[in-house]
Amino acid sequence: MSEQISNRYRPLFEIRLLHHYWLDEGTTVFDLLKSKEDSEDKNKEKRNERLRSYDFRRFFVIEPTAGTAKALSGLGCVYKTTSLGCVVAVPESVIIPIETMFEFVVTVRDPDLFNYTALTLRPQKIYEMYYQPEKKTYRYKVNVPVLSNLTGAVRDIGPEDNTVKTLFLSKEFPMPAPEDDQVESLFIQDNALKQRTGEQQNAASVALYNSTPADELPIFVHQDDIPVIVPPEGLAGVPARGLLLSDDIPDDIFAFIRLTATREEDEDFSLVDENGQAKENYPVFHTRFKNRSTFWQYHNKKTGEVISDEAETEPFPLTYFGNAGTGQKPSKELLIKAEKSNSGKIIKLTSEIFI
Template sequence: MSERRKQKYSRLLEVWLLHHYWLDKGSTLFDNLSDEEQERYLIDYDITAWIQIEPTEKAKKTLKACGATWHQTKRGFLVAVPDDAVIPQETVLEWMLTPASSDFFNYTALTFRPQALHECYTADKSTRYRFKEDVPVFSNITGASRGSGANKTRFLSSEIGALETGDGVEALFEKSGALCQLTADQIGSTPSSQTLDADKSAMPVFANQRDVPDIDAPEGITDAPAKGIQLDDDMPDDLFALIRLTAKRDDDNDFSLIDNEGKPLTKCPVFHLRFKNRHSWWKWIERDSSESLSSEPLPLTFHGNAAGTNGKKPSSGMVKADLNEQKAVSRLVSEIFI
């Protein structure tokens, strides 16, 4: 009789991809809902409604070499490794994110610039490289946190900083300790914006424009875009973002995946990747063509109604950009036909 050997596995990491369009309740942030409401929303939540996840070919080979397995969950995905596995500290794993449908771009706060594809060649035309502009890379090496100790939440997004000159409509920024968001492109000396919370530390670290890395182009390439990523052969043209996880983080061990011996941590780290739902000015249009506008930009959400009981909420797809004479966005408007 042949022997059977049961292999035990331990969780190496878990990633939650939480989109606030699907989880906020009107103007109430998901994090501020009661435990009961949070659990109820999470039971029905499924990332396949808005995003697709796939490891890169390099990651698949690395996982196989480690005897590891990855599984998609309703909240994101997890990786498990054999109990006797030893993970090298320099191990890097990447997952590709692509939108499940074009609706994603209607209800997501797009703090990034348009993601144009670039094909660049060496001077002798012998080698071609593909780049995609303004693709964010979410990483446990550059990610920020909120809270401390047992209440510490690890985000894969970079810390949200001060407003910069190149930031456009929907960009998130910090001002005097508050979390703010541009409601228009930067026009004039005083950009149009709204305060999302007076205390930035009370809010999640949402995906933001600081997550887009600088491109270090190969030697001989002079026309690559300044920010984004170089695409590997297996990366599709519609790639939206990358999740990049490294086994060890030197400056904050809470973001590491392994201990000093290369073994999985006793308590598997859970990383959050939060996507901000879009804010827009709501315009109610009556049958007689008369119009009324909300007093401020309101969040689009699947649950609840940010306008309260006084008005019908818009479809997530009914968002238009008002442009000024310079073709800059002066306002995002959601039209609601009564």
């Protein structure tokens, strides 16, 4: 009689890639959506229904790097994408070494994503620099966020009577914003999540989500998630922030996710327990992408002349569900116009709507 070996698998971690253009409803953030009946059960069901309609694979691709794929195979892990992101499962008897690191590359599938995603005016340009002491070329891509369970922050978000502790792979928002931050930068001021509406000196900002307290809102991918580049000594002309490209990291990378087996100061972010095995309550990591907010400007579709500004003082968020304004909302395919000053600085972002 042949010997049979059975492995029981346990989830090691889950990564969710959630874009708020497809989740929010007008000016209401997804995590605080309410049903018409406004009961705890009905509100939760509405949020679950919204998630069931969501599929990140329409616009993003997430894949393990070649090194991570090899590590997953060596540990007997199973990697699977879902409509929300990806899940890694491991045989429950396997011990994960504490130095283990899993890395994932996020790329863009749908070019329309750049129309409705905040922080996308910053080009992800590649720099190549030859370093004579090592006789090699260093290649950097600027403005690539690096998201990690070692630096991610936590929020208790949701309705007051049913908050959920949520693990974000983004760092905490800066507070306050540096004066030289660009348009669409996110920051906290007086516990309000704010976003710059221009990039000129002393640019205006707008409080998001009807001034809902920042500690009740998700942590979106933001400018401080882009790491400072530390080049080898003597290599000049290196950009300030970005990611060093390698054979494991393709040129078309949009975001980079790096997970380490343990985080000593916060075990909720760790992938394994004190024995190095997958935890019974495995971590679910959120990476949230902020939908863009623009000033809505209406044009006569025959003459092209401006009819009116829907919002002259504040921008409206772009969402698939609901409408932040009172008139026709922009479609995701519409290009965003960056209005600039005489010095070339962006004053505001405008969605031109032809009716």
